[in-house]
Amino acid sequence: MAFGLVSALLVIGLIGLAEEGPVLPEVPLGPSPLSPLSYGALSLYEIARSAYRATIVLTPKDMGEVSSSTCLYVVVSPTIPIGKDRADATVESLRRGCRRLSVLVADEETTSNGLLEALNSTIRVVGNRVMVPVGASPYHPKASLSVGDGTFTITLDLASEVVGGTTSGYTVGVAVEPSGGVRADSGSTPAARAVPVASEEVVSGVHIYVLGDGSVLLNQVLNSGDRVYREFARKLLDYLCAGDRECTVVLDARNYASANPFALLGGGAESREAVVSLMDTLYVVSAAVLAIAHPAVWLPPLLESADRFLRVAVFSPLSYAIVPLVALYFSRFFYYREALTRDKPLPEQMEKDVYIAADLRMSVLRGTVRIDAKDFVNLYDMVDAVMTALVGVRLSDDSLPGVLGRYVGSERALEYWKGMNRLYRRATRRSLWPPIVPWRRAVLKYLEESESVLNSLGESLSRAAELELLASLRG
Amino acid sequence: MGDFISRTHRLAPYLFVCVALATVGIFYERVLIPYSLALVSVAVLMRYYATLSASAISKVTATARARATTEVADVLVEFELRNNTRIPVLLGEYTLSYSPLLKIRGPAKAGLLFIPPSSTVRLVFSFSGRVGTYRVGPLRAVVRDPLGLFRSGEIEVYGTLDVKVLPAIEPAVVKRLWVATRRSGLIRTKQPGEGVEFYDVREYRPGDELRNVVWRLYASRGSLAVKEMEKESFQYVAFLIDSSREMWVGPPRQTPAEHFSRIVASISYYLCSRGYNVSAMVFNERGVSSSGRPSGGKDGLRRVYRTLLDLEYAEDSQGGVGLDSVVGRLVSLVPRERTLVFLFTRPVGQAREEFVVKLSDVLRSKNHILFLVTPLIVGYETSDAPAWARKLYQLKLYEILKEDLESIARLRARGVRAIAVDPSYVPQRVVRIIEELV
Secondary structure, eight states: OHHHHHHHHHHHHHHHHHHHOOOOOOEEOSSOTTOOSTTOOHHHHHHHHHHSEEEEEOSHHHHHTOOEEEEEEEEEOOSSOOOHHHHHHHHHHHHHHEEEEEEEEEOSSSTTHHHHHHTTOOOEEOOOEEEOSSSSOTTOOEEEEEETTEEEEEEOSSOOOEESSEEEEEEEEEEEOSSSOOOTTOTTOOOOEEEEEEEEEEETTEEEEEESOSGGGSHHHHTSSOHHHHHHHHHHHHHHHTTOTTOEEEEEOTTOOEEOHHHHHTTOHHHHHHOOSHHHHHHHHHHHHHHHHSHHHHHHHHHHHHHHHHHHHTSSTTHHHHHHHHHHHHHHHHHTTSEEEOOOOOOOOOOOOBOTTHHHHHHHHHTOOOOOHHHHHHHHHHHHHHHHHHHSOOTTOTTHHHHHHHHHOHHHHHHHHHHHHHHHHHHTTSOOOSSOOOHHHHHHHHHHHHHHHHHHTTOOGGGHHHHHHHHHHHO | OTTTEEEETTHHHHHHHHHHHHHHHHHTOTTHHHHHHHHHHHHHHHHHHHHHHHHHHHTOEEEEEEEOOBTTSOEEEEEEEEOOSSSOEEEEEEEEEEOTTOOEEESOSEEEEEEOTTOEEEEEEEEOOOSEEEEEEEEEEEEBOTTSSEEEOOEEEEOOEEEEEBOOOOHHHHHHHHHHHHHHTSSOOOSBSSSSSEEEEEEOOTTOOGGGBOHHHHHHHSSOEEEEEBOOOOOEEEEEEEOSGGGGBBSTTOSHHHHHHHHHHHHHHHHHHTTOEEEEEEEETTEEEEOOSOEEHHHHHHHHHHHHTTOOOOTTOOSOOOHHHHHHHHHHHSOSSOEEEEEEOOOOSHHHHHHHHHHHHHHHHTTOEEEEEEEOHHHHHHTTSOHHHHHHHHHHTHHHHHHHHHHHHHHHHTTOEEEEEOTTOOHHHHHHHHHHHO
16 A cells, blocks of 8 residues: 555656756856866865855846845856946946955956956956966966965966056966967067066955966866965955955856756867866766656656557557456456455344244244144143142043033033043044044144133133142142 | 455456456447546545555444343443544444343444544443343444445454343332241241240240249249240341253243342342341352352342342353352351252253252251242243243143153152242242242
């Protein structure tokens, strides 16, 4: 019973899920705070959450709900350019919800400049690349970055020059355009100089810090084992939150694209950019498996296949004979699982009265009792006992008619006396006359007659037992 | 619970109809297939309902109470059934078992049971009163689904309850006993005669025993006087009632066992009110029950009544009555003082005759007196037959009557004082016959 109930609920749940439709998990691309991939920024979110309240904004509604005494809005290398409208709306939401606002932009492209413009900041990310003249990694300059009262020396990845504001970090190298580039060993190498890669300013009470490289805040860097990057990220957050424990770090996830896990597994350009490690691959695979496991994906095709099968298998001419036989065969397992009982009403209690001769009693009441000569002998003996007790004369005595005649008339008494004795002799075989006697009729007749005679004497045959007893006791 | 529910013979034709519908649906009219599936679903639901109902009724808590006084009032047995679950018992069927000698007056001994959820229902059964101990119960039930496709096993809702009913006292008889017992010596005679109680002092007459002379008076008066003792009466009376199966012959309330219990109750009531000590003993196939040594007053009467409640028709007992244990038990309970013992039994058969003779001899050796009161069973057997059939019935039972009379004659020949009664006798007749014998 429980199994059936659970099964039924399971089927209902599956159908409900299928009706809802699949929730295809999209894999966020780029430095999205939602992405655990190598190029994601989930680790930065976790660092922020470990010290402050951190929230990830997915929709304008989420942005509108941001409210705190101190807010730090963080943007890391957005892959979707922040347009003017969105930037204005973001800044307005933040100014409305936050008493004190700081902004951290870590970007090596110009996609964040729209936000800086909306903040009325003079800082801009140039969008070029700073190269190191010598060395095997020309795009990995070492930079000295000031964060508050601390200074960090970290290796940047693809860093861009940052102009405007107050420089708070620089590297020594050559700033070149991203499309071109000057090789370190080329003959026309320009001279290396101190290129600002970080800048900050306070505009209308908003503390803005811009770093020309978002890579230093990616998962693969923060989880690389080089603690300086985590310390740097943590220091940045502390600096920009100005020591407010109630600071809310807002990471915007709207600025990044996402991709279908199946597309990422397909091995295209998108895949090469997003899936760079084994862990990235496992994550994408698990997202794909979740998508496949949803009932909306497999249930409708399954039912369709079953329907096609049934159409072919059940409703084909051959199955008209096979299916009922198979159903009959399997039905017996369910039919015979239950014990069979012939359903009858519960037995009722029988009431009874105890009789020594119950069968005899029944036959007397039904009128089917057998009466023979022996019964006449018993009748004679009963009457004899009563007569003896009452009048002191036996029934066989010649003088009885005279005695009885005083009560019932002499003629009747004589006839009664003769009849009783004649039949008594016949019943005891002392005489063979009359030859044929219907004993039943004779006994019933003389039973009535005897009762009548005794009634005349003031007695009854039913008192025969008592009278006989008294006679025997006196005797 | 799956083993507890069984399918009935109706399920097979029901499923046959489902299959037939499905078959017709497959071959001809597709619209019938859903109907067939619906019918199968209904069967499944019925099975589920039967399980739920069986679970509910097996969790019913039942209490019972019996109200019984004397045999003239009905016996009421009330069952209170409480459904502790939220499942209604819609189609329960109950049946009540009880001693076969009881006659139910209402309601029906079997019927339908409906118990709403978390509710209590009462079943009150009324029986015609009969003297003795009777068993009422168990109360059993089964449940079915509305279509009768499945049925539970029998569930015992309540077990067995013993009901005890007292015999009725007949006030008119008690009044007449006052006269009868005076003459028979069952009470203090207030007459001079042989005895140990002082009665009076009178003048010496020739022939008086010298040991009765009051010498103190002779010394003071100078004339001879003798003390006169009160004629001795019996101070202790014991009643011994045979409650074995053959003493329950006859229609309800007219059996020898019930008749004798009424006699004993009436006489005991009178004797106890007059300060005599009485005791009672009841025996049947199940054993012996006694009120202990004779005692008087309300306590003695209460003990006698409690013993009379143990009268019982031992329907299912194997074997006969342990007569030797009866003798032993009676001898241990009878006091040293002279006791009048009434034995109510039918001494037919050698074992019974020997039992009576042995008891008589044992009691006589201890200076007690035994009176055998035996029912003429033919009278009891035919008492409720219609008038037109009674004489023929008695005629057919004449052999049994002769057997009873011969048995009495044999016992009298062996020194047993025997009295025979039938349903038309009343207790004062019993006492009058004693007078004739004494």
